Amino acid sequence: MLHAKGLAGDIPRRRVEGLLAEKTVALYRAAVLSRLRDDERILAEHHAALGHLHLAESVLREPDQEAVSLFLTDRRLIRVRAFLSSARPASLSDEDGTVIDEVPLDAIEGLTVRRQARWGEAAAGVVIAAFALLFRSWLLITGTFLLALGALGVLHALLVPTRWVEILTPQRPASEPWRILAVRKKSARVLRRTLTNLLRRRSSTAPR
Numbered sequence: 001m002l003h004a005k006g007l008a009g010d011i012p013r014r015r016v017e018g019l020l021a022e023k024t025v026a027l028y029r030a031a032v033l034s035r036l037r038d039d040e041r042i043l044a045e046h047h048a049a050l051g052h053l054h055l056a057e058s059v060l061r062e063p064d065q066e067a068v069s070l071f072l073t074d075r076r077l078i079r080v081r082a083f084l085s086s087a088r089p090a091s092l093s094d095e096d097g098t099v100i101d102e103v104p105l106d107a108i109e110g111l112t113v114r115r116q117a118r119w120g121e122a123a124a125g126v127v128i129a130a131f132a133l134l135f136r137s138w139l140l141i142t143g144t145f146l147l148a149l150g151a152l153g154v155l156h157a158l159l160v161p162t163r164w165v166e167i168l169t170p171q172r173p174a175s176e177p178w179r180i181l182a183v184r185k186k187s188a189r190v191l192r193r194t195l196t197n198l199l200r201r202r203s204s205t206a207p208r
Helices: 002-008 013-033 119-134 141-159 186-205
Strands: 042-050 065-073 076-084 099-104 110-116 162-168 178-180
Touching: 013 042, 013 065, 013 076, 042 186, 065 186, 110 186, 119 141, 162 186, 178 186
Parallel strands: none
Antiparallel strands: 042 065, 065 076, 076 099, 110 162, 162 178
16 A cells, blocks of 8 residues: 555655665564564664665665565574565565575674675766766866766775675575675664674583
């Protein structure tokens, strides 16, 4: 109903995006809760979308964004992955390509920070700068602005790489790596800190 009203324009688009994101997270949380034991509870959770990485605000603005939700308990880490589209609401079905998997805490070997240059952003900056150089005789002041914008885009892409925390687990080479995305978000920091503390506690109490 909410999705239909948004498409019809009865509710402002930004408001619809926020409400749909909240309902999507609630749907994933309910699916995870149904898998937990009676004495098991969620200690931390984190939600992100590949691309702009803002599930809590605008994950449905662009079609087919891959949403990744992590739910940490005192026994395991559960991950929900799905492809979300502005053309349909989340459904936890094959239509979304939903995958729910988990890894026991005992199988996690540690955490490590990974970095990667933003090659897509760098390529866009090069294209903008090249366009400004090719048509500088027609663009005049605008050409200078575009050239500077392209150069800044390339510098930002190379000097401020994308960061994520990879969760090290013994897995098959074809398996999707376990990652904490959007590491600057508060929920990512809380999940990382909670998971680190759990791993340290288990390591200190493990028999030698």
